[in-house]
Amino acid sequence: MILHTLHLLGGHSRPGQLQRSIPGLSKKMMTQTLRELEDKGLVSREIHQIMPPNVDYSLTPLGKIFVEPIEQLYLWGIEHADALEALEANERLAGTTTDPLEAAE
Amino acid sequence: MILHTLHLLGGHSRPGQLQRSIPGLSKKMMTQTLRELEDKGLVSREIHQIMPPNVDYSLTPLGKIFVEPIEQLYLWGIEHADALEALEANERLAGTTTDPLEAAE
DNA sequence: CGGGATCCACTATGATACTG
DNA sequence: CAGTATCATAGTGGATCCCG
Numbered sequence: 001m002i003l004h005t006l007h008l009l010g011g012h013s014r015p016g017q018l019q020r021s022i023p024g025l026s027k028k029m030m031t032q033t034l035r036e037l038e039d040k041g042l043v044s045r046e047i048h049q050i051m052p053p054n055v056d057y058s059l060t061p062l063g064k065i066f067v068e069p070i071e072q073l074y075l076w077g078i079e080h081a082d083a084l085e086a087l088e089a090n091e092r093l094a095g096t097t098t099d100p101l102e103a104a105e
Numbered sequence: 106m107i108l109h110t111l112h113l114l115g116g117h118s119r120p121g122q123l124q125r126s127i128p129g130l131s132k133k134m135m136t137q138t139l140r141e142l143e144d145k146g147l148v149s150r151e152i153h154q155i156m157p158p159n160v161d162y163s164l165t166p167l168g169k170i171f172v173e174p175i176e177q178l179y180l181w182g183i184e185h186a187d188a189l190e191a192l193e194a195n196e197r198l199a200g201t202t203t204d205p206l207e208a209a210e
Numbered sequence: 211c212g213g214g215a216t217c218c219a220c221t222a223t224g225a226t227a228c229t230g
Numbered sequence: 231c232a233g234t235a236t237c238a239t240a241g242t243g244g245a246t247c248c249c250g
Contacts, residue, residue: 131225133225158230
């Protein structure tokens with residue numbers, strides 16, 4: 001989702017905007033994930049100022065390669081919204097839960 | 106991986122063959138995942154005999170829809186093996202670990 | 211603002227043993 | 231063979247507090 005969002009935002013973004021763009025994403029997970037993406041060379045981090053902090057994350061050339069299939073997946077999801085809804089419908093039909101333990105109660 | 110493998114095996118398979126086709130997949134995880142796929146209507150389970158057990162799992166029409174993007178992803182991976190290798194290479198360059206805690210030791 | 215450090219409740223998964 | 235049950239444990243992620 002971070003790669004996808006970074007792509008949506010034009011290939012780069014500041015942490016704040018990025019987090020606001022992904023509702024539910026905690027600061028911890030965002031930072032942690034960005035560090036991993038950075039380690040793998042998919043994203044680059046640039047510090048422009050220290051106080052107040054002004055950081056910019058952007059997709060590297062390698063990152064852009066990995067964004068491609070991700071975008072395809074998002075497109076697929078949009079085109080097959082019906083199939084996705086079918087999934088959820090089926091889930092509800094089954095035992096309200098996915099956990100075998102909980103189901104036993 | 107299970108959907109992909111099921112597809113590879115012609116759309117259906119017995120549990121044993123399926124598990125042997127995915128090295129490292131424990132019986133527990135396989136069964137658990139198959140149950141979820143079943144609940145969501147992606148896979149169907151048919152019992153042909155009780156003793157000895159003869160069960161067959163197969164992709165449902167809905168399952169075949171979901172296999173498509175997965176196959177695309179596998180193909181992408183093959184076509185971009187270089188990009189994938191680049192990932193691993195970068196990982197090694199960084200701290201041998203991805204865990205921020207372990208890294209602090 | 212960006213982000214590191216801690217604490218902690220869950221969750222996930224492998225191992226193992228058991229059943230028909 | 232196919233599957234379930236139980237347990238121990240590593241891993242996950244949110245909440246919170248702190249710093250420059």
